[in-house]
């Protein structure tokens with residue numbers, strides 16, 4: 359993403375991870391654009407061939423100030439770009455909007471579906487005049503408990519944990535919204551673990567969930583196995599240094615696995631992922647994804663090879 363604002367980067371990674379948990383792979387195609395690069399882009403379909411790609415001259419795009427990115431989707435292993443503006447695409451836009459981004463698909467003059475920016479109501483003229491949005495970082499920091507009405511990454515995580523522990527979230531699943539169903543599951547957990555039953559996930563409940571997870575892996579039984587070839591995807595990492603350490607830890611713990619790294623073009627995309635091994639049954643995959651999550655605390659996902 360180059361020289362985009364750090365808060366834009368942070369929030370995009372957040373969106374990417376949330377989308378990933380829902381099985382949507384989102385990638386960034388461009389971020390910061392210099393004035394010269396913007397001019398080159400503007401020339402397309404005008405003084406040079408091809409079709410027009412932008413109506414913005416140098417300085418007229420939020421990209422020129424490092425507050426915008428463009429995205430696209432890929433298939434599950436990142437090998438194929440997907441440009442259809444379908445439900446998954448709109449879901450990513452929705453997730454981005456929930457953390458403060460404006461989406462080009464909402465523009466009325468012309469639609470720019472890949473475009474997301476943190477202009478926060480400022481125009482390019484404002485940016486050109488030196489104004490910058492007030493990105494209040496504290497708003498997005500989590501408080502130290504979760505309750506009905508909360509939403510976001512922490513809630514997503516709690517919901518995943520509750521499901522791993524066998525609590526019922528069958529109606530809404532992992533949706534990142536702490537609603538009645540999540541509250542009911544938290545209450546059930548609190549009853550089972552002899553905690554104060556208030557339906558709020560505070561530090562005590564949180565600690566007990568962690569403890570319960572450490573002792574809990576799903577049974578490695580053959581019963582009800584689904585045949586197929588699966589791959590495990592782990593974590594979203596910000597840079598190569600980060601991922602090489604993760605690679606070592608995973609290789610140590612699970613020798614004999616084939617592990618490889620999926621990344622977009624260097625410098626363009628901050629998202630890197632580890633992909634591990636091939637597994638023949640779903641039970642086995644679930645066992646290992648839980649084990650990896652418990653050991654390393656990473657977001658883990660798996661996909662069936664088709």
Ligand SMILES: [Zn+2]
Pocket residue numbers: 421426427428470472473474
């Ligand atoms: Zn854009």
